[in-house]
């Protein structure tokens with residue numbers, strides 16, 4: 375429910391944020407694997423979720439996307455296709471989750487992805503899949519797409535996994551765990567983006583499977599999923615741009631649907647804004663950020679919520695003191711090298727920046743308008759759009775990259791600017 379207070383405050387705005395990419399693609403996986411038909415509400419329509427739906431379609435799953443709800447007919451026995459070519463576009467959830475689902479079927483499944491997704495790592499996942507009995511081959515470079523999976527069902531069992539570069543390797547295995555003949559035990563040696571694994575576990579639970587923690591191991595029983603009705607909550611990473619906008623301009627933003635029970639770790643970005651001086655109110659049904667227009671410098675470890683690193687970097691020059699963002703080495707292997715992309719763009723805006731392997735430091739400045747190089751990355755585009763609220767003549771070289779997670783971003787953000795007279 376919208377917070378009625380929000381509309382009453384000067385500059386108070388309720389922003390409707392589209393569904394979470396991470397929740398939508400997990401829900402699609404779980405629904406496809408489940409026994410029965412699942413109804414999804416609030417699911418996201420964007421490049422990443424289109425790619426997931428397309429991939430499921432090619433594997434022989436039925437997904438019907440209506441304006442109010444999506445219906446997915448589950449196939450607990452695995453894909454019906456015996457041969458398929460899948461193109462994962464730029465989506466790592468697609469490129470990392472679907473090969474494991476395909477392996478539970480019987481056939482030859484060829485995967486490819488965008489040039490950047492081909493560069494992003496896959497090796498720890500494919501090594502683990504081989505240990506679990508999957509036959510697969512990397513068609514060009516070991517540990518990268520393109521990839522051919524020969525499905526014969528997955529035996530499963532125990533495996534060790536280094537998820538220090540991406541939690542998605544672990545989520546992919548866990549999601550497929552109940553479909554493995556012997557179930558699954560994953561001993562995790564390192565893990566980034568841990569809250570995304572919590573999303574996986576919570577969603578598996580709503581489809582009837584309980585993951586058990588045993589020290590550093592995750593244990594999944596064999597047995598399969600039950601179809602259910604699932605409502606996808608708004609995307610917390612997307613919400614970060616609107617919360618940051620409120621903090622930066624001294625206004626107020628309420629995002630309904632992201633409340634105290636939200637499953638996405640990225641909602642914790644508001645805690646960073648709070649430490650910088652904004653007021654945050656989280657109710658059962660919404661989160662509200664009220665800014666003062668003044669921001670304090672901070673050091674923030676963003677290992678758990680690194681998709682919001684560019685959001686913080688983009689407002690950092692307006693803080694009264696330096697902002698240092700640490701423990702984000704994995705942001706170098708996302709849609710672009712995000713540490714480098716933020717540094718390059720901030721320097722073009724006239725901001726002093728220093729970087730290391732896993733950190734970025736940003737000093738106070740009065741940014742001077744320039745064209746932002748989006749590096750083909752939706753988050754660089756959306757983050758620097760926020761910088762543009764206080765930087766005249768800031769433009770984006772490739773605004774359409776937002777289609778990966780929020781095709782209507784510019785319309786919604788533009789309407790907010792208009793309402794605020796900025």
Ligand SMILES: O=C(O)C1=C[C@@H](OP(=O)(O)O)[C@@H](O)[C@H](O)C1
Pocket residue numbers: 395396397467539540541542545566567570680681704
């Ligand atoms: O599992 C997921 O849905 C995601 C996990 C995170 O990736 P890493 O675990 O690779 O950091 C995040 O950056 C990505 O946007 C979505």
Ligand SMILES: C=C(OP(=O)(O)O)C(=O)O
Pocket residue numbers: 464465466467681708709753779
């Ligand atoms: C890194 C991201 O996406 P993915 O890893 O799912 O491609 C993102 O959305 O910021």
